[in-house]
Amino acid sequence: MPPQVKEKWVSLSDLSHFLMGSDTPEDLVENASSYIVDILEVDYCRIILMDLNGRYYCKSEYSKTAPFHLNGTILEPSVAEGIYSRLLDPDNHLRLLLAHEHLTPIEKASLGIKETEKSWIIPLKIESRGIGVLILGQKGSKGSQILSEDSYYMVDLISDQLSNAIHRAQMSDQLESLSIETVIALSKTLETRDLHSASHSKLMASLSEQMANHYQFSVRETRELCWAALLHDIGKIGVEDTILKKTGPLTEEEWEVMKMHPEIGAQIVRGVSGLESIATLVLTHHERVDGTGYPQGLSGDQIPLGGRILAVVDAYSTMTEGRPYQAKRTHTEAIQEIINNSGKAYDPDVVNLFLSLFNGNKKEQ
Numbered sequence: 001m002p003p004q005v006k007e008k009w010v011s012l013s014d015l016s017h018f019l020m021g022s023d024t025p026e027d028l029v030e031n032a033s034s035y036i037v038d039i040l041e042v043d044y045c046r047i048i049l050m051d052l053n054g055r056y057y058c059k060s061e062y063s064k065t066a067p068f069h070l071n072g073t074i075l076e077p078s079v080a081e082g083i084y085s086r087l088l089d090p091d092n093h094l095r096l097l098l099a100h101e102h103l104t105p106i107e108k109a110s111l112g113i114k115e116t117e118k119s120w121i122i123p124l125k126i127e128s129r130g131i132g133v134l135i136l137g138q139k140g141s142k143g144s145q146i147l148s149e150d151s152y153y154m155v156d157l158i159s160d161q162l163s164n165a166i167h168r169a170q171m172s173d174q175l176e177s178l179s180i181e182t183v184i185a186l187s188k189t190l191e192t193r194d195l196h197s198a199s200h201s202k203l204m205a206s207l208s209e210q211m212a213n214h215y216q217f218s219v220r221e222t223r224e225l226c227w228a229a230l231l232h233d234i235g236k237i238g239v240e241d242t243i244l245k246k247t248g249p250l251t252e253e254e255w256e257v258m259k260m261h262p263e264i265g266a267q268i269v270r271g272v273s274g275l276e277s278i279a280t281l282v283l284t285h286h287e288r289v290d291g292t293g294y295p296q297g298l299s300g301d302q303i304p305l306g307g308r309i310l311a312v313v314d315a316y317s318t319m320t321e322g323r324p325y326q327a328k329r330t331h332t333e334a335i336q337e338i339i340n341n342s343g344k345a346y347d348p349d350v351v352n353l354f355l356s357l358f359n360g361n362k363k364e365q
């Protein structure tokens with residue numbers, strides 16, 4: 001295989017991996033246009049998507065000659081919407097439209113295509129349902145065709161992969177919105193049972209997000225850790241008020257009941273669509289690296305990193321806010337307690353990273 005052709009297929013493989021790995025529709029369309037410009041050796045690429053109301057928006061535009069890189073959202077003019085609707089009609093099986101040959105000067109102008117440019121408009125479809133269009137263009141006159149014949153197959157492959165990836169990301173986005181609503185509803189339920197939990201969970205989520213950023217977690221991993229921080233004590237809705245709100249020390253029997261909350265919480269979130277993946281973090285937030293925690297007595301790396309992070313931020317938040325059964329401590333006292341338990345209750349690496357969060361941002365003593 002000639003080196004140039006091989007290079008193209010490698011780039012196509014990179015695009016496929018990128019499309020499969022993108023966490024959000026925004027990230028996906030924002031970067032896909034620059035990949036496509038490189039692979040197909042065109043001058044510019046626009047990705048136009050249809051919203052739920054049938055309006056078309058330019059979501060991403062990249063040009064290597066201008067150069068410009070649009071990462072915003074621009075409503076397409078009504079003339080352009082008419083062209084897209086025709087191309088995306090389920091009865092229309094046209095796989096591409098040669099804009100420079102088949103559109104009137106007014107229509108070309110509405111798409112921002114100059115008379116001297118060669119351009120293609122490719123439908124993006126899921127089965128027969130249109131979701132948007134891809135516009136590829138070559139500025140100036142560079143031969144009668146802007147793409148070689150070999151590239152036709154690549155255009156087909158790319159438009160199919162892009163359509164599927166956008167559809168998958170949009171579905172995942174909708175599911176996430178539902179999951180966020182569920183997390184909010186569940187955490188509000190917890191607040192009504194335990195007055196300390198609202199601010200405690202929010203502080204935990206904020207600290208967890210900072211820790212996730214330091215560990216360079218992906219968008220999805222960060223989101224899951226923050227959701228787990230908000231819901232880590234959701235199992236307490238299964239613990240009676242006489243224990244949950246007791247002001248004195250808990251008896252041994254009462255502690256046994258209290259120690260059931262990670263398992264109850266894990267069961268609750270495991271049963272909610274979209275939240276299954278955070279069950280393990282909820283389950284392990286009271287495990288200790290020396291193996292003396294609960295409910296499973298896991299040790300070291302047996303505890304997932306997210307669980308080890310939650311253990312530290314939970315301890316800090318609990319100590320600095322106080323509990324009915326535990327006096328409030330200062331920032332310095334809480335930090336000292338965490339250092340004293342590094343390597344026993346807490347992962348030393350996580351503790352070191354946690355301490356670094358406060359460097360240059362010194363709390364009141």
Ligand SMILES: [Fe+2]
Pocket residue numbers: 232233261285286
């Ligand atoms: Fe807990």
